[in-house]
Amino acid sequence: MKLILASNNAKKLKELKAILSDMDIELCSQKEAGCDFEVEETGTTFDENAYLKAAAVVAATGIAAIADDSGLMVDALNGEPGVYSARYAPGGHEASDREKYEYLLKKLEGVDDRSARFVSSICCIFPNGDIIRSMGKCEGEILRSPRGEGGFGYDPVFMPSGYEKSMAELGTEVKNRISHRANALKDFKKKLREYNGIDK
């Protein structure tokens, strides 16, 4: 089946493609599907924003669309940056990944409680209006300084629980096995198989 990823983030597309590679899915980017727009994330929850993104793309194309709305929740910051993860630094959406995680590290200067989690909300909408939703998390802690070059976003400053390396140091194979996105997509794959009448 053909699915369009409602996102303009090339690194997210790469991760979704790898994680969904064992399914019979042809995953295309929003751009490949001719959707030259950025959906405004006006929701206050990951679930709402994932729905808004998938709904806009399925409405524009008539083809099933999947969206991942994700972010980092830091306990000492009462869950921030949360849904604002992509625009969490002076400069908003224009800020680079590095500026965002440096801003986060500054906010956490002198803070001992480093506990945090990545969260991913997946929403897949079919042209007939059917919806599949899934949620995944990855627990961990915020490092004192960045480590590693892999992944994207806050990966250099996030160390998953049970590991001694940052998400950016762990590499693609490990990240795509343990990440919030991997956990959400594991549940999504199960629900999609059931939806398609397989694994009933």
Ligand code: IMP
């Ligand atoms: P959105 O889901 O496109 O609204 O953006 C989510 C933002 O959260 C990204 O721009 C990153 O800053 C952050 N984020 C989401 N997933 C990851 C991840 O796997 N690693 C690091 N940062 C992430």
